[in-house]
Amino acid sequence: MDGELSWSDLPSELLTLIAIRLPIIELLCFSSVCKHWYAASSSASAQIESAPYQQPWLLIQTEGSRCSLYKKSRGNFHPDIPEMDGATCLASLQGWLLLFKQSGSIFFLCPMSSAKITLPQFPHSEISDHVAAISSPPTSPDCIVSVVNRSDSMNLDLHLLRRGEENWTKHTIRFHIDNFKSITCATFYEGDFYYLDTGDAALMFSVKKKSGTRCQIVDGEGEPERYLPFFTTQDYFVRNVKKEQLFGSDKNVFITICGTLAKRDGCNEFIRSEDIRSSEKSEEEEEEEDCIKKRGVWIFPRFFQIPHDQRW
Amino acid sequence: MSSSRIITLTSSDEVAFDVDEAVAFESQTIKDAFGDDRADNGTLLPNVTSKILSKVIEYCNMHVEARKFEERSGFDEELKAWDADFVKVDQGTLFGLVDAANYLNIKGLLDLTCQTVAEQIKGKTPEEIRRTFCIKRYFTPEEEEEVRRENQWAFE
Numbered sequence: 001m002d003g004e005l006s007w008s009d010l011p012s013e014l015l016t017l018i019a020i021r022l023p024i025i026e027l028l029c030f031s032s033v034c035k036h037w038y039a040a041s042s043s044a045s046a047q048i049e050s051a052p053y054q055q056p057w058l059l060i061q062t063e064g065s066r067c068s069l070y071k072k073s074r075g076n077f078h079p080d081i082p083e084m085d086g087a088t089c090l091a092s093l094q095g096w097l098l099l100f101k102q103s104g105s106i107f108f109l110c111p112m113s114s115a116k117i118t119l120p121q122f123p124h125s126e127i128s129d130h131v132a133a134i135s136s137p138p139t140s141p142d143c144i145v146s147v148v149n150r151s152d153s154m155n156l157d158l159h160l161l162r163r164g165e166e167n168w169t170k171h172t173i174r175f176h177i178d179n180f181k182s183i184t185c186a187t188f189y190e191g192d193f194y195y196l197d198t199g200d201a202a203l204m205f206s207v208k209k210k211s212g213t214r215c216q217i218v219d220g221e222g223e224p225e226r227y228l229p230f231f232t233t234q235d236y237f238v239r240n241v242k243k244e245q246l247f248g249s250d251k252n253v254f255i256t257i258c259g260t261l262a263k264r265d266g267c268n269e270f271i272r273s274e275d276i277r278s279s280e281k282s283e284e285e286e287e288e289e290d291c292i293k294k295r296g297v298w299i300f301p302r303f304f305q306i307p308h309d310q311r312w
Numbered sequence: 313m314s315s316s317r318i319i320t321l322t323s324s325d326e327v328a329f330d331v332d333e334a335v336a337f338e339s340q341t342i343k344d345a346f347g348d349d350r351a352d353n354g355t356l357l358p359n360v361t362s363k364i365l366s367k368v369i370e371y372c373n374m375h376v377e378a379r380k381f382e383e384r385s386g387f388d389e390e391l392k393a394w395d396a397d398f399v400k401v402d403q404g405t406l407f408g409l410v411d412a413a414n415y416l417n418i419k420g421l422l423d424l425t426c427q428t429v430a431e432q433i434k435g436k437t438p439e440e441i442r443r444t445f446c447i448k449r450y451f452t453p454e455e456e457e458e459v460r461r462e463n464q465w466a467f468e
Binding site: 006007008010011013014017018021022023024025026028029030031032033034035036037038077078079080 | 403407410411414422426427429430433434435436437438441442445446447448449450451455459460463465466467
């Protein structure tokens, strides 16, 4: 090898070409090598994590700000993310999480970089059965957020916020509890928000028309306008997580996992929210012992950096 | 179609390589420099040694030939396998290839070599990366502390 040249001398633009190909863990290691490499990684965001057919990671809030980041093929990592302490995750989209904290504080967080975008105060100071969906990344000018919860047995409340707006607008939708038992997850697709219950009922809210339509999830047959324009996966956890790898020796863990939309070719896949128990015990047996309840979310971890003065 | 000419590429250590125009033009830099100017038929590449230049020419030769067999089924796989073997080289050569691919603007080779470096980074801690690529630590102690604090969870 020519004695003079070394990898330290590689021009920034070439280092950047390498950095943009790296997945999240490697990108963080890359930027920790030296100052030159750190600078070169500034425009890389682990884009490859969002590529079609990539598997999401599972981010679990373990204790306080301590989290666990897991993927079957990579194992378990333990980042410390202060902003997640005491926060409830309402939605996950392409590396961004929508988080809620006591007394109406609601914001977007990129957990890997801690980039944060604060939203106007949410009308409710506490959340119960609230489920949210995001139309596009919060850095895009046309981002819309919607949060749905049941207000009484006859109606659902949908709170909507568009990028740039200072106030949430409320829409009340008639959907009897008998037909729409409990909202489990939500997503956005081509101008409409979709809210799914535990069964086969769905609410489709058109942002343009500002109105909701009731839908039913059908399998193959049925009228075309009743189809959801994406397919959903119920048991993603079971197929993509090795329990021993994730839980280790923890006996009694109960996790509520927030779902996300995954890119595929042509038709997207919505990974539904799930409740998971670490052990095989029945609900009655579990209540006798201490059950550790945790919250988790499926995420495509990206490293987004935003200007200090980025506003909603 | 006019007959193709031979272009002479001379390395930094003054070794001359005669290549077909088609092969030389895999480099956008050379293509732009020569264009339709038929009078000139050689150039000196002060940034590329003969060792690296011969590898680069080998790559360009293969990929020009490959286009003739594009239609043949299974050829894609064969070419990928050839590329994978091509980059099984020592660190110094790999560095030279990345640098030359960038300077000569050969997109395929640049993608291939950058991807190879990215693959070598996978699974390594920052310290292991420094050892593989012979990088000295260039952070001030304060900077090092901050970077380590932010990212340590990814490599502990």
